[in-house]
Every structure is written in structure tokens, then in C-alpha cells.
Amino acid sequence: MDVNEIKRIDKTVKGWLRESRDNVLRKIDTRLTVNTKSSRTDLVTNIDKQNEQFIVTKIREFDPDARILGEEGSGDEVDSVAGHVWIVDPIDGTMNFVKQRNHFAIMIALYIDGAGVLGYILDVMGNHLLSGGPALGVFDNGQPLEKAADTPLREGLVGLSGPMVLHDDYHMVNIANRSLGMRVYGSAGIDIISVLRGELVAYISYLKPWDFGAGKILCETAGLKVTTVDGQPLGMLSSTTVMLATRKAHRDILTIVGQ
Incomplete structure (x- = not known):
């Protein structure tokens, strides 16, 4: 795929995100229908579902074979x-949203x-968009992202999963x-934005493809490392x-995890 086609897709997706954000903001103060999925802390709302249906419809119209x-x-x-393959997380951080x-x-x-x-990754309330990919670079609200310093763990803040720290999975207490x-922060997207902007030196959590799909592309394009917690390639x-x-x-x- 040539860069002009990628730019065309990029412009189109940004339009979907603007419309999607407007849809969420119009409904954010309405009465939510909230249900649980795998546990009482794993929530889904009517707005999650409506927003996903909106984005999926847009993708099917634009890229019908995807x-x-x-x-x-x-x-x-x-x-x-x-x-x-398009990966969509319509509301990342639903507990925070609710x-x-x-x-x-x-x-x-x-992904192709x-x-x-x-x-x-769009921070909805902050109206802050991180976007891009290998052919374009990474942009922070339309401006080229300033490359984050290569800061070691001891000199930076780290974003961690609360439950993983409580259970000391992978020596998380020592990492902290x-x-x-x-x-x-309770939202993979918000944490990943913070890593990209140099506010965190790392983010570690149990994630599914919709949690990291966009962040993997952006972080790798920005020169950051994206792996499993023990350093294996991430599919x-x-x-x-x-x-x-x-x-x-x-x-x-990795040194701490391997101890």
C-alpha cells in the first residue's frame, strides 16, 4: 500500500473519530444501561455497544472485504x-466512563x-489524539510527536495493573x-498515551488485542519496545x-521479571 493511500485512510479514520467522539459526548450525561461481562469490574454500557456499531458500520462501508x-x-x-484486519475498542476504560x-x-x-x-488512540474528554504508523510517523493532535527520552526505570514513573500489583504477579511490587x-489510570489507552508522551517509562497489564492493537503500532513506530512481560514477541x-x-x-x- 503506497503512502498516498495510507494518507487517505488516515484522513477518513480521523473523521470517524471526530464523529464518534461527538456521539459519545452527546450521550455521556444520559442514563446509562450498564451490564457486567466476565466479572463485576468488567463493564459494558449501551454507549460502548452503540459506538462500536457506529465504527464497524463505517469500516464496512469503507473497506468491505476487511x-x-x-x-x-x-x-x-x-x-x-x-x-x-481492523481492531476496535469503542470505549477503553469503561469503569472510568461509568x-x-x-x-x-x-x-x-x-493491520494488513x-x-x-x-x-x-483518542482521549475523549481531553480531546487528545495520538495517531499514525510506520509510513507516516506518530502525531500528537496533528503535530509530529516529540520522541520520548530513553529513560530507565529508576528515573521514571510506571503504569501498572492494580490487581497485578496486589498479587505481586511478575514481581510487580519490586518493579513499582x-x-x-x-x-x-484504569485505561490502557490513557496509559499508552502517557508512555508515548514520555510521562511514563513503561506500562504493564494483562491486555487483549483491542487494548493494545493501536498502541503497539504507535509505540513501535515511536521506537519504544512492545513485548510480553517476559520479553517475547507480541502477536x-x-x-x-x-x-x-x-x-x-x-x-x-526484564531483569526484575526474570529474578
């Missing part, structure tokens, strides 16, 4: 990386034959102690514990 992997089930059963009406994101990614082409401090259809980090922090954390 397959779509959506968190809320409006897409397809995707079991291979062949062809065009309880705070803040700190949540919309994420879209396009398993290779990341374009990724988008070795950093300057731990942050728990786009994986559901596993994921680490996105500066190269130095990645090395430091």
Missing part, C-alpha cells in the same frame, strides 16, 4: 492475520497481513519500588500480559 475485531462483538470472528465520566479512550487499528499500518512511582491476536516501555526501562523490568 475483517473487524471489536471488543463488544459487533465485528467478525478473527482467527488469522491475513488481509485487512464512574468518573473521564479518563477513557476510543481506539482503532489497521499481520503488519501494523495505522493506529489511533524500583521506579520513581506507580500510576494506575496482534494475543491476549497476554503486555509491556510497552522505553528501551532502558524494558531492559530493567
Whole structure:
């Protein structure tokens, strides 16, 4: 795919995101229908479902032969990386959305034959969009992203999964102690934006493809490391514990995980 076609797709997706954000903001103060999925902390609302249906409809009109992997089930059963695969998280951080009406994101990614082409993470309430891919670079609200410093763990803040720290999975307590401090934002998208902007040196959590699909593309394009928590390659259809980090922090954390 040539760069002009990628730019055309990029412009189109940004239009979907503007419209999607407007849809969410119009409904955010209405009465929500909230249901649980796998547990009482795994929520879905009517707005999650409506927003996913909106984005899926747009993708099907624009790229009818593509397959779509959506968190809320409006897409397809995707079991291979062949062809065009779009990954959609209509509201990332649903608990934050329900309880705070803040700190949540919309994420879209396009992979072609398993290779990341374009990724988008929109901080809805902050109206802040990280976008791009290997052919374009990474943009922060339309401006080229300033490359984050390659900061080691001991000199930076780290975003961690609260439950993983409580259970000390993969020596998370030690990882937190070795950093300057731990942050728990409750939204993969918000955490990944913070890593891209250099506010965090790493983010570690158990993630599904819609949680990291866009972030993997953006972070790798920006020169950051994206692997499983023990340093293995991360496939786009994986559901596993994921680490996105500066190269130095990645090395430091792998040393702790391996102890």
C-alpha cells in the first residue's frame, strides 16, 4: 500500500473519530444501561455497544472485504492475520466512563497481513489524539510527536495493573519500588498515551488485542519496545500480559521479571 493511500485512510479514520467522539459526548450525561461481562469490574454500557456499531458500520462501508475485531462483538470472528484486519475498542476504560465520566479512550487499528499500518488512540474528554504508523510517523493532535527520552526505570514513573500489583504477579511490587512511582489510570489507552508522551517509562497489564492493537503500532513506530512481560514477541491476536516501555526501562523490568 503506497503512502498516498495510507494518507487517505488516515484522513477518513480521523473523521470517524471526530464523529464518534461527538456521539459519545452527546450521550455521556444520559442514563446509562450498564451490564457486567466476565466479572463485576468488567463493564459494558449501551454507549460502548452503540459506538462500536457506529465504527464497524463505517469500516464496512469503507473497506468491505476487511475483517473487524471489536471488543463488544459487533465485528467478525478473527482467527488469522491475513488481509485487512481492523481492531476496535469503542470505549477503553469503561469503569472510568461509568464512574468518573473521564479518563477513557476510543481506539482503532489497521493491520494488513499481520503488519501494523495505522493506529489511533483518542482521549475523549481531553480531546487528545495520538495517531499514525510506520509510513507516516506518530502525531500528537496533528503535530509530529516529540520522541520520548530513553529513560530507565529508576528515573521514571510506571503504569501498572492494580490487581497485578496486589498479587505481586511478575514481581510487580519490586518493579513499582524500583521506579520513581506507580500510576494506575484504569485505561490502557490513557496509559499508552502517557508512555508515548514520555510521562511514563513503561506500562504493564494483562491486555487483549483491542487494548493494545493501536498502541503497539504507535509505540513501535515511536521506537519504544512492545513485548510480553517476559520479553517475547507480541502477536496482534494475543491476549497476554503486555509491556510497552522505553528501551532502558524494558531492559530493567526484564531483569526484575526474570529474578
